[in-house]
Amino acid sequence: MAAQTFHHTRSNSFPLPSRLSPLVSQIDEHLNRLKASNATSTSSAISHKLNGLQDLYDSVDKLLQLPFSQLALVQEQHKEWVNELLDGSLRLLDLCSTAKDVVLQTKENAHEIQSVLRRRRSGELELVGEVKRYFISRKVLQKTIHKALRNLNGLETNRVFSSSDDHETTAMVSLLREVEQVTSSTLEYLLSMISGPKEQSKPGSWLVSKLLHHKRTACEQAGRDINEFEKVDASLRLLVNQKMSRSENIINIEMQNQLKDLELCTQDFEDGLECLFRCMIKARVFLLNTLNP
Template sequence: MAAQTSHHTRSKSFPLPSSSNPLVSHIEEHLVRLRDSDAPSTSSSISHKLNALQELYDCVDKLLQLPFSQQALSQEQNKGLVDELLDGSLRLLDLCGTAKDIVLQTKGSTQEIQSVLRRRRCGELELIGEVRKYFTSRKVARKTIHKALKNLKAMETKHAFSSSDDHESKSMVSLLREVEAVTSSMFEYLLTLISGPKEQSKSGRWLLVAKLLHQKRIVCEQARRRDINEFVKVDAALKSLLSQKMSKSENIMNVEMQSQLKDLELCIEDLEAGLDCLFRCMIKARVSVLNIFNS
């Protein structure tokens, strides 16, 4: 607490949560790194951001336990500010829950395909049936993601925070808004990565034919690129599988495809673990704000 006493006191007689406070400085450093880092295009870069956000929220929760934070947020005139922060945190928790549900659904679909491929004698129709189920699941996931991202953009556009005349409250709320903003951006990156590139519009049968004819070449090109994430690789490989007339067992028992499915499963497990941890950290920080508000 010694660091707090060195701050200049204000009208409310408690120290300003400036960058001289170690926790505030640490949070600001996390925010700068998260804002300045490149937009993640792979699962590993997303996992790194999830870990960084967990550390950020851990610092935020510790900051919320300090007296100057509790005083800044507990004042009656700041009720509107705190309400808006709580609404924002609930929106982010919903996004996190949506992302968790989608990765779990995709994990289940990939495991079903892997189960079929592992059998010594798997029927072509059985495999194709599972692949079609996979793409049905992906289609539903993309619709969910599109709706979530649309709602996110709409809320960001309409969301107008209340202001406060108290300098300490402004500083605290401004910091928490920045945390909300970088978290929102991360979920946008994550959901976009899971969704994959936008599919081309259907302008006629010729487009579908051309797509099928060139699918194998596209898969090979994508396999050589390191910046293509596991979701896109598996989508491309399975689309190629559907476009072929598989009469030979070696086409069904495709070793490369099994490897790609396994990579996607491992990727999903990493994302699942990261989202679970982040969800708990976000809940903990939200509960701390609620405790301050209700005290």
């Protein structure tokens, strides 16, 4: 499932007070950097986005702690907006939690395959059995991801503002919605990468062929990067279909390297998601305290 396109929703007709300009400028800079990288969905780019989101939420926290922000959001006429932001934050926390669980399970699955490969002399059947368990787990994780992304559909990328003459608060709420949207987009990219294409490539497809013959340049010329998850899937499909013999040591070494890359990738995701989760919790607490002083 492709990540939703990020939309800039804030209107220039809703200027924030000049006293907030430094913080607003910081948030805008973070948002612009994150939006500029939307076209890139490699694992390193997503890890960079997760780090960028942490910096973004640090600035958001400072904005929410300002007396102006707290006084503006506590107004009765703005209670609906705050509730809407709280609902969005809860959905994003659920999505982030799902991403954390999926990443952890993927890392553990890859580690199990690595362990069996290191003791391969214990038997080919053991390895094939572990690979089959890996793909069973992958299917379960894919279903979890698809369900989480479907549930996210309720979090609209564009919302209609209720009428208000308070342009300053309207602009601030719009800014917070942008933060919500870019967070959603990044998590969708991450989950979509882990899930993989809807239709898995067959063992005899170009992807497996290129992996088997180590023609990475040909893969790059095919128009898209092959991420760590797809590489491991393709190599293990070769194995489970008995197209790779024990004597092919070079393939075994390549698979070990791919699994190691996947482990490092998932570790980066795990660290980034944990920090992001804490940042979002902190922002949600500020909003809750504003609603219930």
